[in-house]
Amino acid sequence: MFKFQLIKKEGNARLGKIYTPHGEIETPIFMPVGTQGTVKAITVKHLEEDIKAQIILGNTYHLYLRPGLEVLKKFNGLHNFSSWKKPILTDSGGFQVFSLSIGKEKEGKQKAQVVVTEEGVKFKSHLDGSWHFFTPEFVVEIQEIIGSDIMMPLDECPPYPCSHQYAKESLERTVRWLKRSKQAKKNPNQALFGIIQGSVYEDLRKESTLKTVELDMDGYSIGGLSVGEPKEFMYSMTEVVTSLLPENKPRYLMGVGTPEDLLEAIDRGIDMFDCVIPTRNGRNGTLFTHFGKINIKSAKYKFDDTPVDPLCDCYTCKNFSKGYLRHLYNAEEITAYILGTIHNLRFYLKLMEDVRNAIKNESFSIFKKEFLDLYNSNI
């Protein structure tokens, strides 16, 4: 059964533990993104032994389209299908439906590829152009077939920027959809979070938070941020929301972000994160270090026999040099993408480990300052 335990606080930063049927998760935590049933460019073995991931993400929209529900049913869910035995959180697909369909067009001028009604959302598959219809009930059903430990309800994700009126309508629809999602949920072993919307409007974020908390969900997600708005908005909206959330439930800031973002959000009371940045950057050669990001393909690393980050404990850093990695990226070897992904994900997971230890020792505020000073120093 799902449970959250708040162990300790330092300011608003929280040390906690989530209990799920597939194991425990220490928070704050970063969750590697495994959109299509695998974290990209990595095996479960590297994920467990070298990255030490505690929970990964799956995506309802993508898994529904491929491999599809019949396959997921036949395999008794995603854990068994993918051989990842630890916790899985699934995105509702709401974000994908809106972002893949609407693209960058303005609100109110949606392409024909997505039609929102009170009942649900009709959309075209990005794979084959076929039409599909997601209702809050169906999205819960899909996730019950997937068998994730933590489910997200269907929500409406407004783009940025977005008018106050549209943001208000869509957050209120999201709340009504959440009620239906809660009612549709059958499996007591799966947790269901509520997603808080409201764009960058403080009053709407408050309204959304209060109405969502009223439904007493297993946890609370903050959606609709990191969609192009200025960072100050991301931080201030996070603060507005967390200040109204109950202490005894986990908080998840969806789709965020950079190492700086994670530290700032933890400082504002967030427990859980997911983002494609470390995996995507791992594949394109942008690697994180305690001294800032580096582009490993740069000619300046040609003869460099030191690891990507001397402070990193990962498989890549323990065994390979910048010079070797640069060679692999420039030769377009898949091994480069594997080793870069291992490093970046481990960097994120280790950062969360360090944060947890800092909160435990009541030194988070010092840790955060020192980490950011070094990270921004560009030595």
Next chain:
Amino acid sequence: MFKFQLIKKEGNARLGKIYTPHGEIETPIFMPVGTQGTVKAITVKHLEEDIKAQIILGNTYHLYLRPGLEVLKKFNGLHNFSSWKKPILTDSGGFQVFSLSIGKEKEGKQKAQVVVTEEGVKFKSHLDGSWHFFTPEFVVEIQEIIGSDIMMPLDECPPYPCSHQYAKESLERTVRWLKRSKQAKKNPNQALFGIIQGSVYEDLRKESTLKTVELDMDGYSIGGLSVGEPKEFMYSMTEVVTSLLPENKPRYLMGVGTPEDLLEAIDRGIDMFDCVIPTRNGRNGTLFTHFGKINIKSAKYKFDDTPVDPLCDCYTCKNFSKGYLRHLYNAEEITAYILGTIHNLRFYLKLMEDVRNAIKNESFSIFKKEFLDLYNSNI
């Protein structure tokens, strides 16, 4: 120091052991191909723990062009550069110079991209079109910088088909180049093999073998096969050559081949193999099983919850189903290429393990028949 020990024979099949400064190699052995300083789509960790490779290949032509000699010098060779601590064999680059430059054109009508003289071979880089010149001496020097345990001399690789006269000229040049290679070699810790040519002409294969053996090399490679000739020629030429080779030196059939080819060649006295087939097929979804090859992308595996090969002990087969792998290949996930490569390479390495055990137990001829019966049964 390099040494070969012949442990046991069954017919012409040989059980042996090669000693190198980076460890021992049990023969018969298959050597995964790591052209550009990595076996494609795999980490050293999977190579060691899951594939259990004993020796891998590097390619002189590719490594000379990229990362280049200055980098390899700075890193004290390929072992240290790539973190592969076990034995490495390097191809001379002769095959690449000829195959990448001449392409499919007929002998005598070579493109301007490669010019062979008695001194050596001038060729154009496939990467940037720059001109380079390989002499037998320079190719040994490159491999001494790479620091491979087993070096190949520069040879002239005629295409198939090829006239008797051209094959004779080129094998005789290859022998003269071998003498110069042997003389140029400085490092006593690295072995140098001789490469036997002669196309599909029995008399020329004999001439090449006798002249090469006269030079008392550390081992003997058979080149110029598996270049498009009918299989019967590959087998008969192998037999002609091995019947004239000394027993106390290892024999390496270059660039071969399928599981059937390996068994047939072992039956004719070959000890060592390399081939891109398992790795290339691993990336495109053609997977080997004891019941024949399968195309894992096929719709018939959509709901298949059994492993690729129930008789395989690899990481992929122990953890993942055909249905899951099919999904990953169809979603074009890099993880598919990793898992397919692990399986195919382990299949080849396990086949060699089984062959060695069979020779040990004097049951190789039975093992070969049973393996091929099942492999060709297409159950």
